[in-house]
Amino acid sequence: MSGRSRRSPALNVVLLLYLVVFFAPSLVSSITVRTPAELHASKGDTVTLSCTFTSSSRPTSKMTVDWSYRPQSGGPPQTFFHFSSRAFPPLDGQFMGRIRWQGSPARGEASISLINATLKDNGTYTCSVRNPPDVHGSPNSHTVLSVTPRAPSVRFSDVAVLLAFILLPSAIITLILIGRMLCPKKRRDQSRSYRSPIEVTEGEEYSMHPSGDKAKKASCCDLYLMDSEDEEGYYNLKKRPPLDEGYAESQC
Structure with a gap:
């Protein structure tokens, strides 16, 4: 009876250490990533894909940022941008030459810019941030981008300018003739x-x-x-x- 009572405190200590090892990191070392749920843009615009994060640890050289894209038609996500100490923009694919790094890890920013948005860019964008030892929490966040055709702008054609130069003097002469008839x-x-x-x-x-x-x-x-x-x-x-x-x- 006495042996069992002696073993119970030791067992409690082991269980306590187990809980601390497996659950303490999720309570202390955690990271949270936030992005807007939706973004709307017109064709040809420069869109800022905003991404911010909060971490219990200061960003170090081990911190990484990944942006992935899943088309609106569906399919697996494709990583097109990576950051680790410096930016690695895409060298091929539909985003080649159109991605610009706008982030600042020291301020908790991991945003990028999409230049010259097209209708093919519609889809879901995911921002993933890793900052060891923060490996728990919510390291991913999603944004749905909707690109619509730009409304046609009003432009004066050569014909419209020519008509203006013809109609304006004619209207002035007509008014003068009417004035001479009425006075x-x-x-x-x-x-x-x-x-x-x-x-x-x-x-x-x-x-x-x-x-x-x-x-x-x-x-x-x-x-x-x-x-x-x-x-x-x-x-x-x-x-x-x-x-x-x-x-x-x-x-x-």
Whole structure:
């Protein structure tokens, strides 16, 4: 009876050590990787595949980052990017020359950029981070990328530019002609019946110089719509000095 009681403490110690060895790393040394669940982009865009991680140990030269891709149509994932102390971009395949390392292990970043996204890039991207001794936790995270065709942009063709140069002057000329038709024209009697002071008779003197109440000034519309002949007669009449009755009688 005493022998069994002596063995039980030793057995308890062994069981405790077993639990510490197998379960303590999962509680202390663990790593967590996070990525956005979905990403949307247009064809031709540069897409940043974001990946961050937290680790209980500082990143060392043993830390590795792997990016894999599984097509939207299905199939096994294919690793196309690897990082271990430095970046190893893909040298062949659909991602050749289109992957750029954007990570910083010291800040917990393991992101990459996908240049010139295409419709064939649709699928699931997985970021895997290993940082020994952190070998437990959630070292993988997935992102579903959806690339859609870019909306067509509006561009002025040569035909549209040519039509603009033709239609714009035509519209301006049409507006001017409509304005000349709607605005009242200035009477041409005064400009065409102008005579020299010698030819003015006593009966015509009053008609050549109407009273101030009946005289009207030319409006802006009249001046703008005058013909060249009308304008010349108007300004000659305006510059003409007034004739007094004594001067008119002496000429007679």
